Amino acid sequence: MTIPDEFIQELKARTDIADVVGSYVTLKRSGRSMMGLCPFHNEKSPSFSVSRENGFFYCFGCGAGGDVITFIRKIENLDYVEAIKLLAGRAGMTVPENGRDDGMGKLKARICEANREAARFYHKQLYSPQGRQALEYLRGRGLTEKTIIHFGLGYSPSERFELVNYLKGKGFSQEELFAANLANQSKRGYAFDRFSDRVMFPIIDLRGNVIAFGGRIMSDIKPKYLNTSDTPVFNKSRNLFAMQFAKNKANGQLILAEGYMDVIALHQAGFENAVATLGTALTNEQAMLIKRYCDEIVICYDADEAGQKATQRAIDILRPTGLNIRVLTVPNGKDPDEFIRSHGNQGSARFRMLLDKSGNDIEYRLAKLRTGYNLNISAQKVEFLTKAASLIAGIENPVEQDVYITSLSGELDVRKDAFSRLVEKDSGKRNRQMKKEQQKKIYGDLSAVNDRLNTEKHLNLRAANAEEALLSLMILNPDTALRLKDSLEPEVFMTRFDRNIYEVLRKRLMEGQEISMSDISGSFSTDEMSRIARMLASHPRENDPDAAAEEYISVLREEAQRLTPEQAASADNDTIMEQLRKLKDKKR
Numbered sequence: 001m002t003i004p005d006e007f008i009q010e011l012k013a014r015t016d017i018a019d020v021v022g023s024y025v026t027l028k029r030s031g032r033s034m035m036g037l038c039p040f041h042n043e044k045s046p047s048f049s050v051s052r053e054n055g056f057f058y059c060f061g062c063g064a065g066g067d068v069i070t071f072i073r074k075i076e077n078l079d080y081v082e083a084i085k086l087l088a089g090r091a092g093m094t095v096p097e098n099g100r101d102d103g104m105g106k107l108k109a110r111i112c113e114a115n116r117e118a119a120r121f122y123h124k125q126l127y128s129p130q131g132r133q134a135l136e137y138l139r140g141r142g143l144t145e146k147t148i149i150h151f152g153l154g155y156s157p158s159e160r161f162e163l164v165n166y167l168k169g170k171g172f173s174q175e176e177l178f179a180a181n182l183a184n185q186s187k188r189g190y191a192f193d194r195f196s197d198r199v200m201f202p203i204i205d206l207r208g209n210v211i212a213f214g215g216r217i218m219s220d221i222k223p224k225y226l227n228t229s230d231t232p233v234f235n236k237s238r239n240l241f242a243m244q245f246a247k248n249k250a251n252g253q254l255i256l257a258e259g260y261m262d263v264i265a266l267h268q269a270g271f272e273n274a275v276a277t278l279g280t281a282l283t284n285e286q287a288m289l290i291k292r293y294c295d296e297i298v299i300c301y302d303a304d305e306a307g308q309k310a311t312q313r314a315i316d317i318l319r320p321t322g323l324n325i326r327v328l329t330v331p332n333g334k335d336p337d338e339f340i341r342s343h344g345n346q347g348s349a350r351f352r353m354l355l356d357k358s359g360n361d362i363e364y365r366l367a368k369l370r371t372g373y374n375l376n377i378s379a380q381k382v383e384f385l386t387k388a389a390s391l392i393a394g395i396e397n398p399v400e401q402d403v404y405i406t407s408l409s410g411e412l413d414v415r416k417d418a419f420s421r422l423v424e425k426d427s428g429k430r431n432r433q434m435k436k437e438q439q440k441k442i443y444g445d446l447s448a449v450n451d452r453l454n455t456e457k458h459l460n461l462r463a464a465n466a467e468e469a470l471l472s473l474m475i476l477n478p479d480t481a482l483r484l485k486d487s488l489e490p491e492v493f494m495t496r497f498d499r500n501i502y503e504v505l506r507k508r509l510m511e512g513q514e515i516s517m518s519d520i521s522g523s524f525s526t527d528e529m530s531r532i533a534r535m536l537a538s539h540p541r542e543n544d545p546d547a548a549a550e551e552y553i554s555v556l557r558e559e560a561q562r563l564t565p566e567q568a569a570s571a572d573n574d575t576i577m578e579q580l581r582k583l584k585d586k587k588r
């Protein structure tokens with residue numbers, strides 16, 4: 001779908017990037033720009049900047065950047081047209097539907113519709129004779145009618161064509177059902193239901209779309225849980241079960257449980273801030289999503305060994321977000337669902353008590369570590385303290401560090417200063433390692449050898465830097481750009497990546513269109529927009545843009561005269577002589 005340029009102009013005029021970004025990130029004024037904690041990577045001190053004046057954001061930590069449309073594309077995981085629609089809705093505008101809808105946007109909409117119909121179908125089946133066992137299963141797990149309806153739970157019939165036939169009757173094509181992962185394809189090519197004889201849990205995104213399903217078997221057949229595979233509307237590592245409810249009830253805190261039934265039981269017991277991953281271990285993306293809605297996360301996994309391992313992993317992933325992490329351990333090896341049920345009327349109150357006394361992640365880890373040692377044996381005590389020191393060295397807050405040093409040394413009867421030195425030694429090692437990694441990264445950035453977008457940059461850094469400065473100058477100074485478009489031929493750009501950007505800008509200028517960040521957003525991927533934002537962020541406005549442009553262009557022309565090593569190797573003698581003559585002429 002092509003969106004008319006006038007519409008983008010109007011949207012641009014009505015949309016303030018700082019307002020939009022500000023609804024996801026707390027921004028503080030800092031000089032000419034605004035700064036905040038980056039929503040795209042884990043950080044504790046702000047390196048994420050927004051320039052209201054120039055209409056772009058850029059993170060100096062992870063390199064994410066772009067205009068306001070790119071921001072929405074990235075944070076909401078939308079394509080260009082969807083992001084425009086969201087921003088238009090925000091600005092009280094309606095996207096004109098005259099253009100043809102792009103294939104992907106249309107398919108996504110169809111998948112969501114098919115999923116919604118499927119959810120209705122499954123829910124209805126729950127109350128049919130064949131769904132009886134499933135309904136009894138849910139009631140047996142203590143769920144009320146209200147809860148079953150609230151979560152839209154359902155049943156997928158065992159006969160493997162019922163949903164397929166139902167959805168075909170509603171006008172969905174076989175291909176759409178495959179794309180939604182509601183149907184599988186048989187060897188002979190026909191479609192049959194993906195889910196059969198399972199209790200169905202619809203997975204709903206933050207905007208209320210049914211994007212996937214989890215299905216639980218009631219017998220011993222494996223797998224116990226079957227989930228929708230990733231589809232154009234569903235990415236299991238980016239979503240969380242029940243987040244659409246929990247985000248409004250978070251109040252600063254979310255509970256991370258292991259399974260759908262735990263979450264549902266918790267919600268029913270009044271803990272509507274519970275969420276779960278979708279059949280996989282917690283991912284970085286999910287950790288960032290969690291961080292958007294709370295300051296504190298309570299991990300509440302099963303008490304079995306697998307659950308405890310998953311807890312350790314989740315702590316490792318959540319720690320860098322700066323979230324306050326607590327770990328709730330359900331006593332007697334029960335999972336939260338069993339615990340609440342086993343206490344009947346008191347379930348909710350008893351769980352509240354567990355929640356209130358749940359310790360933070362360091363306490364949890366120290367306690368876990370401790371179980372592996374016999375502290376009455378000196379050698380084991382030393383080994384435990386050495387490992388504990390390493391754990392405590394990882395804490396950034398010095399007061400928090402001191403609390404653990406004091407309590408452990410007191411408890412195990414060792415001198416505090418001795419234990420403290422052990423912690424310091426480990427911190428030193430950690431810092432040195434971190435510095436080394438940082439230096440390696442800075443070197444990699446400067447030499448551009450690892451540049452995946454502009455792969456030719458490292459071959460001619462001087463030219464590529466001049467190109468970036470020139471492009472940034474053009475975007476910030478459209479008048480200069482207008483003058484340059486006629487005299488500056490694209491071939492002057494030595495790297496293909498930068499030349500392509502120039503060609504896009506030039507074409508727009510030739511057609512009388514604008515070239516601000518939001519104007520060009522539709523022509524580039526989010527990664528490319530990030531790179532353009534980096535150019536803008538690293539080149540401040542010039543006082544005399546025309547003169548600066550001439551300077552950059554002369555650098556480019558100069559570099560074009562030089563032979564690259566590859567050219568030198570392949571060039572015949574005459575060309576080399578020619579080049580040398582040119583160089584000599586210049587030096588005179």
Ligand SMILES: [Zn+2]
Pocket residue numbers: 038039040041048059060061062063064
């Ligand atoms: Zn970042």
